Amino acid sequence: MNTTYRPDIQGLRAIAFLLVFFFHLNKDWLPGGFLGVDLFFVISGFLMTMITLNDIEKNRFTFINFYIKRIKRIIPAYYVMLLFAAFAGAYLWQYSEIKVLRESIISAGLFISNLIFSRGNNYFGAQTSENPVHHTWSLSIEMQFYIFLPFIIYFFRKHPCKSFYNK
Structure with a gap:
């Protein structure tokens, strides 16, 4: 390969x-x-x-090496971007919307922002599309995929589906 x-x-x-x-x-x-x-x-x-x-x-x-490689490749630049977005958002957003910004930054940092942003817009607050970390939803999905991918590959590599080979 x-x-x-x-x-x-x-x-x-x-x-x-x-x-x-x-x-x-x-x-x-x-x-x-x-x-x-x-x-x-x-x-x-x-x-x-x-x-x-x-x-x-x-x-x-090894599972450990798989996750370490992903962490080294993604986390440093991602967290710097989140830090920058937090400072910029705190400066530019209205005080009443800072709670939404904080929730967005935390969920992005935990790679679950896709779940938060899928709830849609807040009628009284900033629109989701105006959120400085709105774009993190796709990386959240990708990181969630990385959690399961090695287990799925490893399992099917060790236990292949017989139906695919008996055709």
């Missing part, structure tokens, strides 16, 4: 980025541009599965 550089995957990432970018510039330019997020999820799932299978195949996979 080869996990080297894949120009085809990089091309798909570029397409996904452009879809999301143009959608955020103006929804009317590319109404379906939000599908770029789905494409990012598929690419991430594919790459993480291939990397994990490669590590299992080479007998170098």
